[in-house]
Amino acid sequence: MTPNLGQSTLLAHEIKMLVRDLGRGRVYGVAYDTAWVARLAGRYSDFEFSLEWLRRNQYEDGTWGAPYVHYHDRFISTLAAIVALREVGTHPRDKRRVKRGEDALWKLVGHLGKDDSDTVGFPILSTSLAQEAEKLGLDVPQPPVRYAAPYKKKVAALIDSPVRPWRQSTITFSLEALRHAVSQHDDVLEANYSVSISPAATAAYLLQHSHEGAVDYLRDLMTDDGTGGIPAFGRIDIFEMLWTLMKLVLTGTVQPNDRDVQEILAVLASRWSPEYGISYSTHFPVVDIDDTAATYMLLKWGGYDVSADVFKYYEKDDHFCCYQGETNPSASTHLRLLQALQYAQDHPMYETWVQKIVTALKRFDENGSFWSDKWHTSPYYVSNVAIHALRGVDDNLASSRLKWILKTQNDDGGWGYLGDSTPEETAYALESLLTWNSTVERIDPSIMDEAARFLTDHLHDTTYVPLWISKGLYTPHNIVRAAILSVLYQYHA
Secondary structure, eight states: OOOOHHHHHHHHHHHHHHHHTTTSOOBOEEHHHHHHHHGGGGTOGGGHHHHHHHHHTOOTTSOOSOSSOOHHHHHHHHHHHHHHHHHHOOSTTHHHHHHHHHHHHHHHGGGGGGSSSOOTTHHHHHHHHHHHHHHTTOOOOOOOOSSHHHHHHHHHHHHTSSSOOGGGOGGGGGGGGGGGGOOTTSOOOOTTSOBTTBHHHHHHHHHHSOOHHHHHHHHHHHTSSSSSOEESOSOOHHHHHHHHHHHHHHTTOOOTTOHHHHHHHHHHHHHOBTTTBBOSBTTBOOOBHHHHHHHHHHHHHTTOOOOGGGGGGGBOSSSBOSSTTOSSOOHHHHHHHHHHGGGOTTSTTHHHHHHHHHHHHHHHOSSSSOOOOSSBSOHHHHHHHHHHHHTTTOHHHHHHHHHHHHHTOOTTSOBOSSSSOBHHHHHHHHHHHHHHHHHTOOOOHHHHHHHHHHHHHTTTOSOOOOOEESSSEEOBHHHHHHHHHHHHHHHHO
């Protein structure tokens, strides 16, 4: 690895342009949300474009969803699509599309247990959609669900409340399953007229109630890429700024005195609550520890006076929750918090919290090589966070993640968990190796050289394979772009 100043200069320019573009929360169209919005085509002609998107994006095997097979994503996306086509589809070939989707669901259902993690809200969303499908005369299987009991408890707590706190509950993000319980007078819509910045949940609300602001919200999302596809979120502005900047900071590609960086830090500081932290969108009020820990790190790095006391809000008896009312804990959340605590070593709870986190991580460690996570399909994502968080805290855990990365490189120089190598996963793997190489022990340079060549070959890709988990799989474009640009900059510097 010899420095390449010319390449570094070009990458630095691209990174600068990327930072200036942050805040729009760019996410490409996904099948699940597009299917829900397409169901409005019978009432609003604009959404015929989303129906056409569904017709163009069915796979040869009859399914819809992300290109690399994640069974929960394919199942819920296909189920939503055939319900939409049966309900509002008028094209002569729609019946054939629906039949192929029905057949595909029976093949998919037996594979759901193979996924490391469900998609968000799967227990209630899949059950309610399957019931809708049956009412429409479709022949679909009932999916087996994990965490059904905790979800029922969360739903009951919301529905049975005398004053339903819709906007303060994470369950509202999955309003599709509860739309019949929402009255016209319930406080559900955010200031941008979305339901929890979820296009699918907003469309479900509109199937029950009229609201021109909510219709305009979906129209704006539909015109983003001009294809009729609807993104998984609209929009994740805070999340995009925060996670993109985090990646650039970790690889040393930006500095706190950069004017564009200062503007982002000011936005994050304005959204920060000393008691609760921050959420991932201006229009989503539920705070979470993942975004809170990352924001805490950035603000400390930028010279802001913030206290680690904020993490007390998320502490449980034997772990930390990502958000209040969480069904199952997340490994990446604990690693992110552990990473943040490196900025709080003088806090009175530092040792106690670190021990609680490491104990929880060991409890989550089922194979001794990697953690899977509920927010991302690829263990390379979690392993990358682990390399930064665990060095000097638990070197055995850190080195076992590194060994798994080294042992799983593909012949093309990249890494990929669900299928072929992807630029995103390769960026995480290479960044982990570069960090280990510069701080712990030397790595065979040929391994990193091959990874850098793979990334360089894909440097100008305009789309990325969806690997992030929501109600379906999606890609936060600028965050992934930042991971690729920053690690190549780090490699060439």
